[in-house]
């Protein structure tokens with residue numbers, strides 16, 4: 001698009017290239033077969049009900065009076081390809097509140113029209129039936145003219161849809177602010193996530209939760225909003241045609257073509273002589289009828305599996321918890337999504353869940369990889385027939401009539417094999433990614449056999465035993481100069497920087513320092529090995545400075561913790577402050593800086609609030625650690 005040397009500055013909202021592929025290629029709610037049918041229906045007549053044979057319903061956002069634009073993410077503007085000053089316009093304010101539609105011709109009653117998706121899901125392990133976008137309404141897909149990346153833009157908190165069930169279609173400011181900030185913060189940490197462009201306060205909307213709260217709308221966007229739960233619902237209804245249609249749509253439209261999916265795994269020449277499936281072994285070496293017939297739907301399944309393995313590895317490495325990993329909150333595209341009672345880990349505690357209502361700890365930190373796999377097995381089951389049929393997937397009788405009785409046993413066996421094979425792939429992709437991230441967080445260049453047990457596990461045990469803050473640990477470790485921990489005395493002195501302000505851990509100051517110092521000694525040896533000249537006993541100043549810089553690039557100084565978000569919510573909601581949100585966003589978008597006030601970031605000198613910054617990156621106040629939230633949002 002850029003014809004001159006000038007970097008791309010973005011376009012206006014009106015100029016932004018828009019499409020409606022989702023609604024053009026997938027079936028609509030039969031109650032409103034056209035956008036016009038929906039548009040001609042009074043908005044309050046579009047009420048909750050079961051919707052069959054469809055993937056969405058055309059429905060427009062509810063009108064909003066006097067919306068107040070509270071914040072915009074500059075990173076989101078840039079990634080969407082919208083020019084920065086556009087966010088200051090009246091058109092933008094109306095657009096992000098749902099008052100201005102693009103693509104719809106009001107007089108001719110034709111054009112692109114907003115929609116709400118239909119999906120189901122397993123919630124806390126139980127089948128929950130039809131769910132769907134109960135308060136989210138998608139507007140269009142927008143393609144960034146410079147990068148060609150396409151996103152689906154959606155308003156959360158935009159009013160009732162057929163999928164609102166017993167709820168009100170609204171979102172409160174508290175949870176909207178949390179979602180807005182964390183979406184952009186995770187992206188800045190390079191964790192795959194859905195994004196957020198803006199946060200709008202609805203001054204006339206009073207929403208009843210535990211108390212009456214102000215309403216809000218987040219404009220959020222993602223390459224796809226499809227969830228594993230979208231398939232669950234089709235499977236529960238036995239809708240095999242739609243499963244095939246949706247899977248094809250995802251491969252061709254969302255992932256950009258079948259050829260973009262992982263390559264077909266080789267078929268062993270003598271399958272029966274191959275060894276039985278083993279952890280970490282490439283699937284090509286696994287025996288059985290399974291991979292002999294790996295078809296394109298299996299490759300699609302593997303793509304979804306691999307993406308989610310990468311994402312959950314990021315959560316584990318950065319101590320992030322979604323809090324409600326139901327299948328309807330698990331993304332087909334492998335994005336972190338649907339932020340309710342999420343949290344970042346404070347003191348390292350693998351059993352911690354941020355979800356106050358999660359009494360069985362199903363969604364706690366240590367269960368996340370297992371739970372994501374559990375969700376992916378549900379997807380494997382929904383795709384079971386398509387992957388199990390193997391090479392006959394395009395046979396006319398299979399497409400139109402399904403499988404014959406005598407095919408059933410073989411097909412089930414093959415599908416089961418393929419799902420467990422994908423499970424091995426999930427484990428190995430997860431482990432590789434987790435190792436890669438932890439290695440970087442610990443300042444290592446190469447992964448060495450033994451690092452897992454001797455460095456990763458031990459540091460986590462030490463953090464857990466001494467109740468140390470997980471993310472502070474990595475950041476503080478980053479700035480230790482290797483020369484300062486060359487001897488036992490230095491190591492013991494430095495160990496104290498990891499303690500909380502209120503004093504040493506429960507085992508006592510001396511024992512605590514010893515534990516950390518012991519680990520620091522091993523860590524120092526490994527850093528030397530990776531960064532130093534061969535057989536040198538120390539790093540040069542330059543080498544060490546480079547190592548420190550590299551570590552700070554992956555170990556954030558700022559993350560939006562529950563207590564900081566609570567403070568900002570209170571100040572915005574109760575005390576009428578506004579700028580505090582921009583300052584929070586600035587830190588969330590540039591999480592690796594040493595400080596923000598006075599620093600030049602992206603070529604601009606930034607004016608912040610030094611006292612506030614230091615508080616937010618400092619010790620978590622003792623009674624605000626490991627906060628829990630309810631699901632009410």
Ligand code: AMP
Pocket residue numbers: 131132133134135136163164165167168169170171324328329338340631633
């Ligand atoms: P969540 O717990 O946010 O993932 O939501 C689960 C389901 O409930 C989804 O189908 C949501 O669309 C729906 N939902 C949650 N809150 C509301 C609300 N206030 N109004 C309408 N639907 C909602």
Ligand code: MG
Pocket residue numbers: 328329338
């Ligand atoms: Mg959800």
